Amino acid sequence: MTSKAEFEEVKKFEKDLGQCMKCGFCTFWCPVYQEERIESSVARGKNMMVRALLAGDLEYTKEYAERLNKCTLCMTCTANCPAKANIPNIIVAARADKVKAKGVAFPYNIVYRWLLPRRKLFGNVVRFASWFQGIFLPKTQGTIRHLSMFLSALGKGRYIPQIAPRFLRQMVPMVNKPTVANETGIRVGYFTGCMTDFVFPEVGKKVINFLTRHGVEVVVPREQGCCGAPVFLGAGDLATGRKMADTNVKAFADFDYVVADCATCSSAMKDYVKFLADTPERQEAYTKFAGKIKDITEFLVDVLKLPPSAYRAVPEAKGKKVTWHDPCHLNRHMGITRQPREILKSIPDIEYVEMPNADRCCGMAGSFSIYFYDVSQKIADKKMAGIDATGADIVVTDCPGCEFQLIDTTMRHDSPVKVMHIMELLE
Amino acid sequence: MLRPEIITQLQEIVGKPAVLTAKEDLTSYSYDGTATWAHLPDVVVLPTTAEQISRTLKLANENRIPVTPRGAGINVSGGSIPIKGGIVLCTTRMNRILEISKGNMVATVEPGVVLQDFNLALAKEGLFYPPDPQSFLGCTMGGTVAENAGGPYCVKYGVTKQYVVGLEVVLASGHIMKLGGVTVKNRTGYELMMLFTGSEGTLGVITKITVRLIPLPKASKTMMAIFDDMVAGGQAVSNILAAGVVPAKVEFVDNFVIRRIEEMTPMGLPVDANCLILLQTDGSPAAVEAEYVQIVDILKESGAREVKVAKDADEAMAYWKMRSAGFAAVFGAAKTVMAEDVAVPRDKLAEFIKKLGEISERTGFFIQYLGHAGDGNLHPAIFTDINNKEEFARAEKAMEEIFEAALSLGGVLSGEHGIGLEKKRFFSRAMDPVALELMKQIKKMVDPNNILNPGKIWEEEGA
Structure with missing residues (x-):
């Protein structure tokens, strides 16, 4: 009983x-x-x-x-x-x-309790798996492979991006000084998140580049780990979640701002206090930590208050029609809808079009899409209809999880629409 | 418990994934929108065709298994509760809009189409289906026909039964029967369609619905009148109607709801007002202009402290959203909220409000109400706690007094929610005994084994 x-x-x-x-x-x-x-x-x-x-x-x-x-x-x-x-x-x-x-069921107990909290080991396992994907799996399109090995649990015929040949942490130094003279005096800690680190390192490089070019010092603390979203929100493992939260709080103790380019990570870290604070000390530490977290678009628009002229499109996006997908974690969890649109509307060389139901869930939701890929696909098909209705060439968003899902969806539909992180769009 | 071979046969009829037997699933089909009623079914069946429903009913009829037809299960009468167990026959997967005919101004839909989805599809064609139960985001067309639902728009446009022109119904025997057609006029024999419209799932399962439509009104205007005296507010509504003006909607919000809404989502409502009356006129732009001026005049003459006219569509939307949040404000207010659905003749509204005040004083219960003032349909609510036996019994008695008051003014037990389980103990009192007997005879003839939604509308003999 x-x-x-x-x-x-x-x-x-x-x-x-x-x-x-x-x-x-x-x-x-x-x-x-x-x-x-x-x-x-x-x-x-x-x-x-x-x-x-x-x-x-x-x-x-x-x-x-x-x-x-x-x-x-x-x-x-x-x-x-x-x-x-x-x-x-x-x-x-x-x-x-x-x-x-x-308890947590196998094999998730191994992944969640043991692998995810050990960032370096996790990286090695991912790396090890990435060798296999090159040997056993044919390249389908560019760097997108059909069923990568390391996430065969994620597979089920899904198109998923290749593990990056070099991780972000191997490419960028810990401290990145501003590259322009008019320094803002602002120093931020950059939370890279697993997806940006292992799969989309070019997004991370862009974030660092963009910020340093606008006078911000960007530090990438090496001790940071996974945000914990799949562990405490997805699997309900609060004890492991707490360990991960404490690791991140400690890694960013010296910063006034923690900037992230993944809506899920940002929102999950803001949620530490709601779900994981089991002692007054954690309550205080998590509350303080939540206050520091800024999504990248929020940071650019509300903290740096960059002028519209700061935003230019990369050459390959010039003259293209661009639409925006609101990640659930950005929109409903954190209330951020205005900032990314301000950025997109400021870019002179693109045509921005609003997507019908831009705020509708794409159906990714981490482990949800592993357990229930069929439902996840159907939800994504409705998103695809919204994207198609805009006639856009590029759909941008601010969450690598959504990107993951949108890449699979556009490819399943043989759609020419390109999926990008909003930071990738910026020159 | 049903025999395993029944489950197997159901799986053969609708396919295995469309038959739910896990206790978790049965739990989620044990309730509706009411606070107090719940009962587990033995199995949930999710058909997608009339033929599947026909075979399911035939099987149930042969084996005397109770069948509770269900749409989204958001009714507030207990009507979709499988009170005798058996099969819940849920039509939510039959959700295709089969035809929208601009030429005939009719549309044909499957029963699981959600009302809001239907109206969104119609709006693209410049068409409109007026019956608007405030559960429109969830309720299915099958449910609205089975309950003969109404809502704010009904003061001007009438209730569901004024729109149904054709039905396909599966009888308990499994026969699939077609009634009516696509013509607005149809004088062929008895009006059997009306037997099923409002039958609360006790006579047949509706599998196809044809309704007539009207053009989407070109213009509209929303007003909010603030009253310091509720009785005067009720009188103002009667005065407007007596002057020959029929607004599209006339809704009533009392001080309790005003304050609760200001707490939940502040929007600058006058928290000291005794009541608010929300009105909307619609039609051609010229008619709307003329009508709203006249309405504002009458409201002021009738004692309104202030009349606000919504500047634009956004402000109008905010007012109506406030109204539809009203029930949330009420239902979140106490452990148990007994909310009723009486309707009185329009010209008796002020008198009814006065009587409610007297009942409140006599019984000591605070009586809250909001509702469709324009058609005399109010939802008086009493706050209580079902776990406090003594108080709950007194609350039930107070509610009975409210029914008596409504009936004594020539009103009815239920304006739009239906009888279901919630009001069946009052049913015999509100019904001509000969009519009640006739209803029982009809039920016996159409569903001789009493398999369709048994235990609803009237008390069973010996129960």
Whole structure:
């Protein structure tokens, strides 16, 4: 029998749990429900399952876990909820309670508990795997390979980007001094995130370049690790999440700003305080840390306050039609929608077009897309329709996770649309 | 519990993935939008064709298995609760819009089409389907027909039954029956379509719906009138209608909701106002101009402290969003919220409001209400706690008094939500006994084994 003590994480969000009055409006907004059209897909159904678990009417079963995992945490339900019930809080907390009671399942326990917190080892494993992808797998298009080895769990016929031949941390020095005379006096810590580090290092180089050219000193602390999103948000492993959080808080202790180019990382790090603060010390440290985190577009527009003339397109993007995809973590989790659009509208050499449903989830959501690739693809197909409706040549975003998904989606659709990080677009 | 071979047969009919039996799934089909009712089904079936529904019903009929038809399950009557277990027959996957005919001004849809999706598709063609239950973001067309739903627009445009021109219905026997057609006029025999419109899933399963449409109004204007006296507000509504002006919507928001909304999402509402009345006129630009001036005059003459006219579409939208957030404000306010759905004749609105005040004083319960003032359809709510047995019993009695008051003014038990489980204990009191008997006879004839949504609308004999 499950004891009440096992629900201690959910109980922290009792208000959200009770706030849902079952109006069912979330059915209209939930990307997963829109594909499956069954009640366990949507916030109301998931919340009712958690209530039933607490009431002793349900047990921790495989079915329970599967339904709880089938959520992208996109927050569209909450954004449109008349009662303002934050059911994603309940879902994360319920995942955590389950891990406390039952542990994490293989093979994710190896990856989450052991590999991700060990950044250097993780890098080596990724590197090791990348040799194999070159030997065994044919190149499909450019640097995009069909089913890379290291993430064969991610595979299932999916197009995923190749592991970079050299990681970002191997390419850039720890301290990057401003390259222009009019120094701003601002020194930032750059949080690279796993994807930028291992898969999209050119984005990282661009971030460092752009900032140093605008008078900012950029430090890349070597001690930083994974943000922990897949661990504490995705898998509900709060204990490991805490270790990762503490590592990052320590690595960036000396900085006023922590700049990141991945919306998921930024938002997850801001969420340390909500989900991981188990002591007053952590509460204080995580709150302080959250205040330092700036998404790159937010940093450029709101902190540096760069003039529109600062933004120019790279040569290959000149004269192209560009559209923007709002990452859920940037938009609904952090409230950042204006800044990237300001940047894009400032660029004189491109034509910016707004995408219909630009803020709709792309269906990536990390481990969600591993567990439920079929649903993830269907959600992405709707995104593709939005992109197609704009007639854009390039879709830009601010989250390597979304990029990952959009690359797979455009390739599945044989679409010529190019996927880029917003920083890659900038000269 | 159903026999395993029944589950196997259902899987053969609709395919394995469309039959849900895990307890987690059954849990998520055990409730609707009400606070108090819940019951697990034995199995959930998700058909995609009328033929699958026909075979499912035939199987259920032969084996005397209860079947609860369900759309999105967001009704507030207990109507879609599988109170006797058995099969939940959920139509959410039948969500194709089959035809929108501009020439005939009709559209044909499957029952699982969501009302908002339907209206978005119609808007592209310059068309409009007015019945607008405030659950439009989730409710399915099948559900709105089965419940004969209404909403704010109904003061001018009428309720669902005024729009249904054709139905395809599967009977308990499994027969697929076609009723009506695509013509607005149809005088062929008994109006059987109306038997199924508002039948709350007790007579058949609706599998195809043809509704008539109107052109999307070219212009509209939204007003907000602030009253210090609720009774005067109610009278103002009657005065407007008596003057021969029919606004598209007339909605009523009381002080409790005003304050709650200001707490939740501040938008500068007058928190000291006793009540707000939201109105919208629509039609041709010239008619809208003329009508709104007249409405503002009448509101002021009737004692409105202030009348605000929305400057643009955004401000109008903010007012209406506020109104639709109203129920969230109410339902989040107490452990148990008993909200009802009575309707009184339009000219009795002020009198009814006065009576509610008296009941509140007599019983000691605070009575909150918002609703569709324009058609006399209010949603009085009493805040209580179902776990406090003594108080809950008193709250139920107070609610009975509200029903009595509405009935004594020539009103009805339910304006738009339906009877379901929530109001069935009052049903016999509100219904002519001969009519009730006739209804029971019809039910017996159409569904002799009582498999379709059993236990709803009226109390069962011996229960």
